[in-house]
Amino acid sequence: xxxxxxxxxxxxxxxxxxxxxxxxxxxxxxxxxxxxxxxxxxxxxxxxxxxxxxxxxxxxxxxxxxxxxxxxxxxxxxxxxxxxxxxxxxxxxxxxxxxxxxxxxxxxxxxxxxxxxxxxxxxxxxxxxxxxxxxxxxxxxxxxxxxxxxxxxxxxxxxxxxxxxxxxxxxxxxxxxxxxxxxxxxxxxxxxxxx
Numbered sequence: 001x002x003x004x005x006x007x008x009x010x011x012x013x014x015x016x017x018x019x020x021x022x023x024x025x026x027x028x029x030x031x032x033x034x035x036x037x038x039x040x041x042x043x044x045x046x047x048x049x050x051x052x053x054x055x056x057x058x059x060x061x062x063x064x065x066x067x068x069x070x071x072x073x074x075x076x077x078x079x080x081x082x083x084x085x086x087x088x089x090x091x092x093x094x095x096x097x098x099x100x101x102x103x104x105x106x107x108x109x110x111x112x113x114x115x116x117x118x119x120x121x122x123x124x125x126x127x128x129x130x131x132x133x134x135x136x137x138x139x140x141x142x143x144x145x146x147x148x149x150x151x152x153x154x155x156x157x158x159x160x161x162x163x164x165x166x167x168x169x170x171x172x173x174x175x176x177x178x179x180x181x182x183x184x185x186x187x188x189x190x191x192x193x194x195x
Contacts, residue, residue: 002028002051003118006043007058008035016056019111039070054118058084058107080121106150109161116162133174133192140167142193145184 003020005013013031020029030050032043047055059067071081083104105117133141136157143153154164168180175186187193 001026001118002030002053004030004032004047004050004052004055005058006032006034006039006055008033008060008063009058012058016058020115023111023115038066054080054082054121056082056084056118082118082121105161108151113161117165120162120165133170134167137167137170137174138187138192140164141171141180141184141187144180145187145193 001024005016005020007013010033013033017029017031020027028050030046030052032046034043046052057067057071068083081102083102084107085104103117103121105114109117140153140157143157148156150161150164153159154161159167171180171183172178175183177183177186184193
């Protein structure tokens with residue numbers, strides 16, 4: 001797998017590059033430091049030249065909206081993008097709901113879980129497969145509907161980030177929507193969860 005790590009923090013990208021190469025020595029991991037939360041055609045050119053599979057972009061809370069808008073202007077349709085975010089996951093999903101081949105992961109995810117998420121990267125493209133909701137999926141939908149964070153759900157239910165990602169995938173596939181926020185609305189409409 002070919003991965004490109006992009007960040008405004010050189011220390012972060014170098015540390016993540018070393019950590020990934022230590023765990024997955026067969027992966028080609030390159031870095032791209034940026035000076036401001038604005039992306040240009042040079043990044044897109046580097047992605048194409050290196051035939052990158054996944055671009056991992058580290059964001060900060062104050063910059064994530066600017067980074068997303070900037071990326072929308074330079075990205076190509078064949079690029080898979082994974083955003084690493086501090087928090088405010090709901091806002092990130094709102095910005096990405098119409099974007100295919102994008103996903104977001106919280107920065108408090110462990111390295112092993114993060115690598116598994118990268119290996120099973122599905123992005124938020126709706127898939128035409130039949131899915132059914134498990135009882136856990138319904139419980140997590142209820143948790144999200146009342147405003148619990150992914151970190152809270154992970155901690156209280158004893159789930160890994162990968163398990164939560166799988167639940168979100170089942171939920172969005174079941175409702176045929178690009179993100180969990182729209183799934184909550186559909187779940188209320190279909191009386192799968194109640195106020």
